[in-house]
Amino acid sequence: MTPEQLAEKILQALTALVDDGTITVDGGLPGELKVERPKNPEHGDYATNVAMQLGKRSGMNPRAFAELLAAKLGGDDAITAVEIAGPGFINIRVAADAQGKIAQSILDAGPAYGSSDSLKGQAINLEFISANPTGPLHLGHTRWAAVGDALARVLTKAGAVVTREFYVNDRGAQMDKFGASLLAAATGQPIPEDGYHGEYIGELAQRIVAEVPGILEATDPVVAFREAGYERQLKEQQDQLEHFRTKFDVWYSERSLHEQDGVGHAIEKLRAQGHLYDEDGALWMRTTDFTDDKDRVLIRSNGEPTYFASDAAYYVNKRERGFEVAIYLLGADHHGYVNRLKAIAACAGDDPEHNIEILIGQLVKILKNGEEMKLSKRAGTIVTLAELVEEGGVDPLRYTLCRYPVDSPLTLDIEEMTRQVSENPVYYVQYAHARLASILRNADDLGVKLDEFDPGLLSHEREGDLLRALAEFPRIVATAAELREPHRIARYLEDTASAFHKFYDSCRVLPRGDEEVEPVHKARLTLVSATRTVLANGLDLLGVSAPERM
Numbered sequence: 001m002t003p004e005q006l007a008e009k010i011l012q013a014l015t016a017l018v019d020d021g022t023i024t025v026d027g028g029l030p031g032e033l034k035v036e037r038p039k040n041p042e043h044g045d046y047a048t049n050v051a052m053q054l055g056k057r058s059g060m061n062p063r064a065f066a067e068l069l070a071a072k073l074g075g076d077d078a079i080t081a082v083e084i085a086g087p088g089f090i091n092i093r094v095a096a097d098a099q100g101k102i103a104q105s106i107l108d109a110g111p112a113y114g115s116s117d118s119l120k121g122q123a124i125n126l127e128f129i130s131a132n133p134t135g136p137l138h139l140g141h142t143r144w145a146a147v148g149d150a151l152a153r154v155l156t157k158a159g160a161v162v163t164r165e166f167y168v169n170d171r172g173a174q175m176d177k178f179g180a181s182l183l184a185a186a187t188g189q190p191i192p193e194d195g196y197h198g199e200y201i202g203e204l205a206q207r208i209v210a211e212v213p214g215i216l217e218a219t220d221p222v223v224a225f226r227e228a229g230y231e232r233q234l235k236e237q238q239d240q241l242e243h244f245r246t247k248f249d250v251w252y253s254e255r256s257l258h259e260q261d262g263v264g265h266a267i268e269k270l271r272a273q274g275h276l277y278d279e280d281g282a283l284w285m286r287t288t289d290f291t292d293d294k295d296r297v298l299i300r301s302n303g304e305p306t307y308f309a310s311d312a313a314y315y316v317n318k319r320e321r322g323f324e325v326a327i328y329l330l331g332a333d334h335h336g337y338v339n340r341l342k343a344i345a346a347c348a349g350d351d352p353e354h355n356i357e358i359l360i361g362q363l364v365k366i367l368k369n370g371e372e373m374k375l376s377k378r379a380g381t382i383v384t385l386a387e388l389v390e391e392g393g394v395d396p397l398r399y400t401l402c403r404y405p406v407d408s409p410l411t412l413d414i415e416e417m418t419r420q421v422s423e424n425p426v427y428y429v430q431y432a433h434a435r436l437a438s439i440l441r442n443a444d445d446l447g448v449k450l451d452e453f454d455p456g457l458l459s460h461e462r463e464g465d466l467l468r469a470l471a472e473f474p475r476i477v478a479t480a481a482e483l484r485e486p487h488r489i490a491r492y493l494e495d496t497a498s499a500f501h502k503f504y505d506s507c508r509v510l511p512r513g514d515e516e517v518e519p520v521h522k523a524r525l526t527l528v529s530a531t532r533t534v535l536a537n538g539l540d541l542l543g544v545s546a547p548e549r550m
């Protein structure tokens with residue numbers, strides 16, 4: 001029995017009490033309720049405070065209300081005990097056969113286990129990297145590359161329709177400086193002081209000269225090198241992210257937004273909403289109407305659009321593409337963007353508390369040999385994503401980045417996150433999966449088949465603990481999606497791996513020596529297989545592999 005199934009039984013019992021006139025609830029019964037796992041397992045398998053919530057609305061003492069509900073629940077064969085604690089808390093113990101059925105339901109669902117409809121039908125645009133195609137992706141992008149991709153997976157698991165978007169900053173002075181830097185490197189000239197430095201510029205320039213015959217004789221060589229460099233550098237970013245298991249559905253070009261007059265179209269829409277005005281030859285948006293600290297210029301007095309105009313046009317574009325919610329994942333230096341982006345949504349006639357969300361990620365510091373990794377020789381700037389993957393590996397880096405709330409600064413130690421010890425969380429979870437896979441291989445060698453399953457045999461305390469942990473997975477995923485917190489998946493996996501190890505240390509799964517295969521062995525093997533499914537599904541949500549052997 002899952003927590004959701006138990007909650008439904010409680011609602012059915014409440015409905016029966018209302019229907020037979022035993023209780024009357026002012027305002028009616030809730031559409032749904034939740035049960036929780038008590039912190040102290042001696043208090044039962046699950047607990048609910050529904051009597052505290054509804055007692056007063058029924059004109060009753062909550063404890064007296066709880067006694068009526070307990071009596072009704074006590075008649076259910078799936079429930080072995082109902083106890084009332086304190087002023088009206090209800091503690092419930094579930095029958096072993098009812099609880100054991102969770103294992104079979106997990107195997108039946110397979111990779112789909114953990115899915116829910118909590119966000120069903122929501123069309124979400126998730127933009128989690130915005131970068132210039134002028135150099136390698138760096139540490140500043142790495143946290144969002146892992147967390148943004150994991151969040152997309154979690155949102156999808158909760159029923160949302162998610163589009164993962166990379167915003168390509170391919171317009172403006174930086175692109176021209178990039179082209180000038182490449183031309184200078186190709187012709188042996190000093191790179192402009194405000195240009196791009198680092199070994200990759202020279203390497204890329206040589207490659208362009210070799211691959212684009214006659215480029216040095218181009219009518220405008222700066223533009224020619226800019227465009228050739230853009231194409232190759234964007235491809236490198238795409239390849240790096242693919243290797244990091246980070247997927248994007250849309251690579252949206254800022255340049256295309258302007259070429260298709262997205263800014264002009266957005267201005268017309270915003271003007272119709274009544275929040276634009278002209279002053280000193282410039283066009284302004286009155287964002288102070290919606291919590292921004294000052295009004296923002298859209299079009300300068302010289303007729304040039306501001307970057308804020310691009311932001312506004314990009315938001316309008318997302319909404320017109322059919323997305324109900326636009327989620328932005330921004331870096332630690334973008335706190336000032338929160339109010340202005342919400343103001344754009346409000347000025348466009350949207351609900352800034354629903355149609356737009358901005359998550360701010362804090363800085364990440366990387367340690368190697370006890371020293372902070374700051375500079376990349378190749379990029380000439382901070383350490384790159386490719387260098388981090390080479391040092392730490394995809395799995396340790398992704399898991400560790402996803403394990404912590406993004407609004408907390410993070411220090412990662414390369415040595416610590418790659419150590420193969422139980423104190424290392426990613427190793428601990430992956431080892432649990434590999435151990436589960438090993439048990440199933442051994443069972444196959446012994447001829448133990450999953451051809452029968454008696455859930456009532458899973459009556460050991462540690463079996464119950466593990467079953468209840470497995471039953472929590474759909475709720476953990478739904479909560480992680482609703483709160484935009486994929487780190488909850490990692491912490492859940494660690495707790496579940498711990499519950500498995502305790503189970504395995506207490507309950508012998510396979511027969512030894514000449515022992516006959518008993519139904520209890522098959523029941524425990526079913527539990528092992530279900531646990532493996534849950535760990536694999538959870539690791540997949542983080543974009544981390546589930547190894548068969550370690």
